[in-house]
Amino acid sequence: MRVSRIEGSNLILGAARTLNDLRDALGAVQSKSKSFEALVNHIGKIASNHVRNQASIAGNLVMARENGFLSDLAPIMQGAGATLSVLDNSTGKIKSVSVETFLSDSSEFQSGDLIVDVRIPMLSGNVVFRTYRSAVRPRNCHAILNSSMMIETEADGKIKSSRIVFNGVMEPDAKGSRPVRAVQTEAFLKGKSLRDAGTIASATSKLCDEIGGMLKGTAKSVSSYEGKCGDFVSVRLALVRGFFTKFAVACNADKATAEFRSASRDLVVDRGSVESKQEFPQNDADARSAVYVI
Numbered sequence: 001m002r003v004s005r006i007e008g009s010n011l012i013l014g015a016a017r018t019l020n021d022l023r024d025a026l027g028a029v030q031s032k033s034k035s036f037e038a039l040v041n042h043i044g045k046i047a048s049n050h051v052r053n054q055a056s057i058a059g060n061l062v063m064a065r066e067n068g069f070l071s072d073l074a075p076i077m078q079g080a081g082a083t084l085s086v087l088d089n090s091t092g093k094i095k096s097v098s099v100e101t102f103l104s105d106s107s108e109f110q111s112g113d114l115i116v117d118v119r120i121p122m123l124s125g126n127v128v129f130r131t132y133r134s135a136v137r138p139r140n141c142h143a144i145l146n147s148s149m150m151i152e153t154e155a156d157g158k159i160k161s162s163r164i165v166f167n168g169v170m171e172p173d174a175k176g177s178r179p180v181r182a183v184q185t186e187a188f189l190k191g192k193s194l195r196d197a198g199t200i201a202s203a204t205s206k207l208c209d210e211i212g213g214m215l216k217g218t219a220k221s222v223s224s225y226e227g228k229c230g231d232f233v234s235v236r237l238a239l240v241r242g243f244f245t246k247f248a249v250a251c252n253a254d255k256a257t258a259e260f261r262s263a264s265r266d267l268v269v270d271r272g273s274v275e276s277k278q279e280f281p282q283n284d285a286d287a288r289s290a291v292y293v294i
């Protein structure tokens with residue numbers, strides 16, 4: 001439950017490991033996978049350091065599955081193609097379940113089952129993987145919407161496979177809510193190139209239609225959100241468009257001009273932590289003069 005090792009092309013972490021353990025383990029072998037740097041940066045935005053030192057990988061994923069918790073870990077593990085080893089309570093055997101299936105298929109995880117470890121594949125070759133998150137505050141604040149996107153291209157730049165995952169589209173904290181996958185947009189992208197401006201424009205509008213349809217269904221059950229941070233659908237759709245634009249720019253990093261390239265920057269990471277300093281007088285005399293300044 002607390003292992004940490006590389007086996008074949010997977011980084012394996014015991015399910016009882018904390019989010020900070022996961023971040024450190026990914027960071028230590030960051031150069032081995034196209035996805036690890038983005039995962040490291042995203043996990044660093046979850047809650048706060050002391051929460052990440054306590055929260056376990058399995059605890060986070062189970063809350064996402066059982067309570068519809070708007071987890072950050074679930075969509076990024078799904079997008080990265082991670083799998084879980086689950087000890088099946090009824091058979092006593094360990095089975096391998098993808099994070100995507102774990103989150104969506106009720107038969108794959110029953111009461112009494114135990115998650116033993118998470119296996120994160122090391123992605124190589126022509127792969128671009130990024131994650132995105134928007135919240136009212138950059139840290140220590142649940143996401144409004146988060147996402148992970150991955151494309152794998154052939155040598156000629158044509159897309160072989162993709163995974164586009166969003167969390168926050170279904171009703172937050174409602175049983176059955178989970179990250180959604182933009183399967184229609186993924187199908188549209190197959191065989192095309194994100195280096196083509198026309199494809200980017202068509203894919204963006206397809207993605208907005210696809211996720212927009214899901215959001216409209218959700219909006220009916222979350223009317224209390226209206227007015228708090230704008231219209232439920234339009235706020236999230238603006239984020240969907242923004243995240244995908246950033247991803248398209250990241251896929252074209254080498255040919256985008258400096259002006260456009262800045263769109264793919266992770267401002268939360270680049271900005272670093274917020275620091276403040278307060279100095280106190282060292283002795284009584286200084287303290288008195290500091291207090292009784294005339």
Ligand SMILES: Cc1cc2nc3c(=O)[nH]c(=O)nc-3n(C[C@H](O)[C@H](O)[C@H](O)COP(=O)(O)OP(=O)(O)OC[C@H]3O[C@@H](n4cnc5c(N)ncnc54)[C@H](O)[C@@H]3O)c2cc1C
Binds near residue numbers: 062
């Ligand atoms: C202030 C605060 C802010 C937060 N912000 C965020 C955020 O922005 N993004 C985010 O993703 N998360 C956030 N979280 C959630 C946090 O990351 C943890 O996921 C969450 O608190 C669960 O904690 P835990 O690991 O102790 O789980 P627990 O409470 O221990 O477990 C949760 C559930 O999982 C079950 N479980 C645990 N381990 C296993 C296992 N191995 N097999 C099967 N079932 C298991 C438990 O039985 C329980 O039902 C936040 C939490 C706090 C307190």
